[in-house]
Amino acid sequence: MIPTFLRAALVVAIAMCPVQLASAQAIISEFLADNRSGLTDSDGEEADWIEIKNDSDSAIDLDGWRLTDFAEDLSRWVFPPLIVPAGGYVVVFASGKDRRDPASDLHTNFGLNNNGEYLALVDPSGIITSEFTFPAQREDIAFGESGNIQEQ
Numbered sequence: 561m562i563p564t565f566l567r568a569a570l571v572v573a574i575a576m577c578p579v580q581l582a583s584a585q586a587i588i589s590e591f592l593a594d595n596r597s598g599l600t601d602s603d604g605e606e607a608d609w610i611e612i613k614n615d616s617d618s619a620i621d622l623d624g625w626r627l628t629d630f631a632e633d634l635s636r637w638v639f640p641p642l643i644v645p646a647g648g649y650v651v652v653f654a655s656g657k658d659r660r661d662p663a664s665d666l667h668t669n670f671g672l673n674n675n676g677e678y679l680a681l682v683d684p685s686g687i688i689t690s691e692f693t694f695p696a697q698r699e700d701i702a703f704g705e706s707g708n709i710q711e712q
Contacts, residue, residue, distance in 0.1 A: 586620055587690040588681045589613035589649065590704030593672035593697040599651070602665045607655035608672040611704070612681065614644040624684035627652065629670050634682045637668040674699075 590611040592598060601607050610627060614620045621643050628636035640660040644650050650666070658669035672679065680691035694703055 585615045586612050587615050590702050592702045594674035594699045596699050598700050601653050607653040610652045612650050614648050617646050619643050619645050626682040628680050631678050
């Protein structure tokens, strides 16, 4: 048994130590599930897209992070090694083309359903860091952290 004065000293010491509760955080900041005349991929096609934001003060490696449109399969598409600077963004096309070369456009192995569905970003340990169950989407209108985002 630990003496009372040692327990008190331990509590004070622990309370004064900075604790980092979460590591660098990536989130889905925006997505477009009905891209008809917007962003095009390197093939010249207007594929749906998902924007990932590094919402932290330090660079993050997305290696092992995952995107999914199926809540029962959190490992649907896995990111390759890819460093995103603090506050930076990366776009992943949701085209079904399944491309993971970080030197080129990234493409998931699934597309987004413009009638609405589930979308999540999952960290390498299996924790969902960002998720949406979104309603039917309108053509060329992005959806994200603040709801529908009209981009002109």
